[in-house]
Amino acid sequence: MNSEAAGYSLFVDTAGNVFSTGYFKGTVDFDPSNRIYSLSGFGDYDIFISKLDTSVERPWILYEAGVAKRKLGKKVKVNKKQMRT
DSSP states (O other): OOOEEEEEEEEEOTTOOEEEEEEEESEEEOOSSSSOOEEEOSSSEEEEEEEEOTTOSSOEEEEEEEEOGGGOOOOOEEOSSOEEO
16 A cells, blocks of 8 residues: 655644644654654545654644545644644
């Protein structure tokens, strides 16, 4: 199976946490270090929102499976009360 991933938006909050959104297909490693944190998609394209804190110990990932390519996560913005895509 071929894997594919793209990030469309990054946001860094005042604490230094990095949020991103985009899509992936297949199996993708979301850990930027030499460790592996793989997720396997369920549909043709899956939306993701990720968060890396300053320790980069383990990424936090939220994703929705099986969306149409035209509905991919395009923008992420975070404030004290909520996260928006």
